[in-house]
Amino acid sequence: MSNHDRRYVEIANLTKAYPNPFGKDIEVVKDFNMILRKGEIVSVIGHSGCGKSTVLTMVAGLNEISSGSLAVEGREVSGPGPDRAVVFQSPCLLPWMSSFENVMLGVKQCYPHGTKKQRKEICEYYLNLVGLADSMYRYPREMSGGMQQRVGIARAIALKPQVLLLDEPFGRLDSLTRMDLQDIILGILDKERITTMVITHDVDEAIYMSDRICMMTNGPEATVGQILDVPFQRPRLRQDVLDDPHYYDFRFALIAFLEKQEHAKDSHIEEVKRRLNATEEVEAEKVSV
Amino acid sequence: MNTTTQDPPPAMTATTASCLIRYVEVWTPSPDEVGQVILESANIINPDHLSPISPSVNSFYDGEGAIGSAMRQRAPVIFQDMPCSDLERVRNETNLSISAFLAFPVYFEDRLINVVAFGLIDGHGAAEIWTRDDRDELSISGSFYRGLDTFEFISQHVKFPKGAGLPGVCWKSGVPKMLNDPGGNPNFIRSFDRDPAELMSVIGLPISRTYGYPASILLLMSSKANPLSNYSAIVKVDADEPSEEEPLPEMSVTAIVCSSDGDDSIAWQQSAINRVASCGRCSILTGDAIGGGYHAGLAIPFSKKGRTDRVMLLAF
Numbered sequence: 001m002s003n004h005d006r007r008y009v010e011i012a013n014l015t016k017a018y019p020n021p022f023g024k025d026i027e028v029v030k031d032f033n034m035i036l037r038k039g040e041i042v043s044v045i046g047h048s049g050c051g052k053s054t055v056l057t058m059v060a061g062l063n064e065i066s067s068g069s070l071a072v073e074g075r076e077v078s079g080p081g082p083d084r085a086v087v088f089q090s091p092c093l094l095p096w097m098s099s100f101e102n103v104m105l106g107v108k109q110c111y112p113h114g115t116k117k118q119r120k121e122i123c124e125y126y127l128n129l130v131g132l133a134d135s136m137y138r139y140p141r142e143m144s145g146g147m148q149q150r151v152g153i154a155r156a157i158a159l160k161p162q163v164l165l166l167d168e169p170f171g172r173l174d175s176l177t178r179m180d181l182q183d184i185i186l187g188i189l190d191k192e193r194i195t196t197m198v199i200t201h202d203v204d205e206a207i208y209m210s211d212r213i214c215m216m217t218n219g220p221e222a223t224v225g226q227i228l229d230v231p232f233q234r235p236r237l238r239q240d241v242l243d244d245p246h247y248y249d250f251r252f253a254l255i256a257f258l259e260k261q262e263h264a265k266d267s268h269i270e271e272v273k274r275r276l277n278a279t280e281e282v283e284a285e286k287v288s289v
Numbered sequence: 290m291n292t293t294t295q296d297p298p299p300a301m302t303a304t305t306a307s308c309l310i311r312y313v314e315v316w317t318p319s320p321d322e323v324g325q326v327i328l329e330s331a332n333i334i335n336p337d338h339l340s341p342i343s344p345s346v347n348s349f350y351d352g353e354g355a356i357g358s359a360m361r362q363r364a365p366v367i368f369q370d371m372p373c374s375d376l377e378r379v380r381n382e383t384n385l386s387i388s389a390f391l392a393f394p395v396y397f398e399d400r401l402i403n404v405v406a407f408g409l410i411d412g413h414g415a416a417e418i419w420t421r422d423d424r425d426e427l428s429i430s431g432s433f434y435r436g437l438d439t440f441e442f443i444s445q446h447v448k449f450p451k452g453a454g455l456p457g458v459c460w461k462s463g464v465p466k467m468l469n470d471p472g473g474n475p476n477f478i479r480s481f482d483r484d485p486a487e488l489m490s491v492i493g494l495p496i497s498r499t500y501g502y503p504a505s506i507l508l509l510m511s512s513k514a515n516p517l518s519n520y521s522a523i524v525k526v527d528a529d530e531p532s533e534e535e536p537l538p539e540m541s542v543t544a545i546v547c548s549s550d551g552d553d554s555i556a557w558q559q560s561a562i563n564r565v566a567s568c569g570r571c572s573i574l575t576g577d578a579i580g581g582g583y584h585a586g587l588a589i590p591f592s593k594k595g596r597t598d599r600v601m602l603l604a605f
Contacts, residue, residue: 006423015550033450035424116565215478225478227426227448249483253443256480277352 005038014068030221039193043206046216052199060086082110085161089171091152093140098152100136111160126154146177164196190235201256218261297428299507309515310410324351334605339585355392363497364505365393365418367431379408383561389433397592403571412515413486417508419456426454436486456506459493465599487513520604565590566597
């Protein structure tokens, strides 16, 4: 593997700060560092509100980076682009367009010099890949949530992105549909070898889908807590992963981390309350004096 | 010279017989030959006294044996199951049931000042060597675990970027760190709840430097059953010196007392710290040089910005 492929996506000291009306900016994400290899699937897991989606939207270029840098294949990037495709929790399909037309929207932008026939073949290929060969000309209102999300996935990968960003793509789906789509995505990623970052709350999903799991600490100043390499070979069969004697060890490690972050959050809240109380007491003393 | 320690937690009862470290060697660069270290001292740590010994080998060249490997790699090395001449040597010469031989270099900035070696017994606890990889993350390159099977398995797959976890914090700050009660401490991210060993404290030591940053971190973990030593502390020298912002400051300096017989006050540490800080080298402390009710000690200096910044103190 070349050095470029070893350090395909470099996220260095990524920080996001929001202005505070009382003065100092609040850094919700601070010094987030991670390097992704080409073709790797990395899950980012953490408590709700810790900043996972903030990191993803910064990587996607949809959220301005306060400080730090992002490089893809050795080139620093900023702002959105077709090299980094996003699949959000909500598919956000254009309701007046069919599945085919929704996918074609992006393909037209990315292949402006292709012929109409070539673009059509691309759209059909990726819709077929996600199992929607028979639903290409259906409208979103005629499809289930799972089918709509498949269109969203096809729309993203049809752009042939260098990096695929999935922000809780199965969050709105039932368990069975979720499992189905996990297998579809894994099958596509095994074939296309797209470098992927997945935001998820589900520890089992993270273990099943990923090569590495990045555990984020709680905010503010959320950052990488630790990274866990998942040693299961690809392509993965769900039952084989579940039957692995170490599966529950990994599961335990993830849950233990999340529980510790929960306690850390409680301690932090208690500390803030204690300091506020101390400040109030000092102020009360000043007043009484 | 001023030092600071936080108030130590309540003393716990332990005896030297159950301490993980039972044997200590200190090696010094030879004044006559480049790339060679000579033995400064070798001691068996007994419950109430130190027994100096004269090992059969009193010098190593760069790359020779465990001591030479630590020199050459500029990183700690640990040998337990694989054949190791030094491990066999120590077992034969001390008649101790040493399970692992750990050697690590000590630097003043980029200059090697000592190689320290520990003989570890078979008790609950761990030693981990974290090394930077090609992703600029720390991963385990050597280890010793007892009573921590699940923890060991998971740790082999864990990586820490700079600033993450205790290894990452030591890397970022460049100074040793110690934290107590890792199970309840949110700053110790990994969990060992599934294992019988009850870890009591963890010490992180940055070893060697590459481009100004430590390239390897040594983690030493004490359990309730088998603490590293009767007393462990990381002491900041020159407390009046303003320190730059440190991540996780609540884990920066603390001392844990393992023996109820020892003196917890700072005074006995002061002379030990002063001695090490002034000579700038590791010191075996015995007799009047160690106080507080302890019979022996080891002090290891750690430098930053051209001066001794922290001292690790182990007392028995």
